[in-house]
Amino acid sequence: MLFMATIMLIRPPFSLIMLVLELPGQDPELVKKIGSATALVVRAAGIKPLTMLFHHVLRSAEIQDGVDVCYESYSEDPEIVKQMTDIILRLQGEIPADSRKGVPFVGGKDKVAACAKHFVGDSGTIKGINENDTVIDKHGLLNIHMPGYYHSIIKGVSTVMVSYSSLNGTKMHANHKLIAQFLKNTLKFRGFVISDWQGINKLTHLLLVMVPFNHTEFIGILTNHVNNKLVPMSRIDDAVGRIL
Template identity: 45%
Template sequence: MEGSNETCVYKNKDAPVEARVKDLLSRMTLPEKIGQMTQIERVVTTPPVITDNFIGSVLNGGGSWPFEDAKTSDWADMIDGYQNAALASRLGIPIIYGIDAVHGNNNVYGATIFPHNIGLGATRDADLIRRVGAATALEVRACGAHWAFAPCVAALRDPRWGRSYESYSEDPDIICELSSLVSGLQGEPPKEHPNGYPFLAGRNNVVACAKHFVGDGGTDKGINEGNTIVSYEELEKIHLAPYLNCLAQGVSTVMASYSSWNGSKLHSDYFLLTELLKQKLGFKGFVISDWEALERLSEPFGSNYRNCVKISVNAGVDMVMVPFKYEQFIKDLTDLVESGEVTMSRIDDAVERILRVKFVAGLFEHPLTDRSLLGTVGCKEHRELARESVRKSLVLLKNGTNSEKPFLPLDRNVKRILVTGTHADDLGYQCGGWTKAWFGLSGRITIGN
């Protein structure tokens, strides 16, 4: 590792964040910068891959685990192994590990599972959602991860959308109120914002991610990854509004959507990602792509992956969720910079944003897992919070009519109640999607009742 704490401003925890970012950026080579913009999946990750390519981030997709029913400590061992490889690189820049903890740390066996957003939306309880975020953050940090890809703040406009359960509501006002998950995950933003950046993490917090920017819940006919056909005024009023609340809470990352706005793919939309989000709204964090999203650009922009990289990075994507073809991505982006098709100023802007988040998240000071948090995973307090969330999320659609006997309250003389159907006694089905796997699984996939 280069230099000492005395000579390297970026290693000085008491130095201003922007001074640390500027100092570290000035020391970085082009390969080191492009490495920071690269996020890879854990199945292709080894210590040499991280060290040799200066990888900035690792994630696991839904259904990707160290091994079946791995305990939290196993996750921590794996992630700390990756982190030690990053710390062994020339500049010692830590990785940021991301996980789809969208209703609890739902990929990890034994973690507390909370209702999905569609259920939490029915509670109309912003403080409850904040507490769910805080509990989730503890269980994410316990497994060594630093970043939760949540909350989804999509405004559901057509229930045919297959990801409806990931939306709090069709009403943007309700979504705005329940975006309090950001403060639960990241911690309450300080009243004084050093360097204009509001998120200062503690060791019990994680980086949050508002997604999917923007309009993913409003696609025509509810088609997933489809086209949201609305005016800018309607986009702003319905779909953009929740992001303003997330930004006010200091959300550190924003994930671009697979979907399009009036035919323009979000991952290629310079106006929305750069002019609106970064310049007009003043977002100082970084934009992350969705899973293999650059491949989704191949239809409108041709099958040339290099061209997809060029268009997406120039539009304002700062970190690319590759997740497997990292060698091709690094090669193509390097070539694009050397040819002048992607400017060095665009690279520096992306890397500045990534480093800024890493500094304010405390990763340089606390890169490894705090093993004292292991006891929080699935603990009694979090289980009770999950039960409270379930109770408050229950909705009675109909309780009879004036001419019918109401279903509730139940007659005290009733001895038995029949609960039937495939979901009646199936823990996996009741947990739903994004539980151990993206689409969810049946059976006793985790601990619970």
């Protein structure tokens, strides 16, 4: 069994954690134990992290900068990827029985916020090329690539990270239909929708934008867009409401 939790970025007060699991067979209880252990160890480090969960359903060998990143997929079987979402219940804690669907839940000082990524279909790109286009019909999207996200949301996942890749010719960071309408409204996700690293150039209905450089410039530009009514206040209200 391979179990690896790699700290990708530590910059107080937040850290990004990449969690990669390779399990023999299907053992949901073992998955939950690993989730509990990971949450405890990460919090013991004194950081407030987002723990990344890969919901890729591998349909093509993905190549990124010449490196095969198939390890970012739990399986080529959507059912196994769906089962792996049980780890959320121990990373974040068991959600209360009266919890509303889609509302994030992190239960206690020994738990961490989980992030489901990369939304959606990034492991089905043409020729497996990173950031390439995934061409698929609605039935295939909902039955192959979407189940992991749906089951993460009903288990209270805190954040969803959007993919660099495209879906049927539209960059996911700019996919209003899937992010604003489907993820937020149809699936009723009430947590944070965040960009991937430097995803600002592909921006749409995201709450947190990963701007590692020139963040003050970004704030000024966004403020100017709001003042000039290029960005509606409803977008700001949606983002602030999710934080509150």
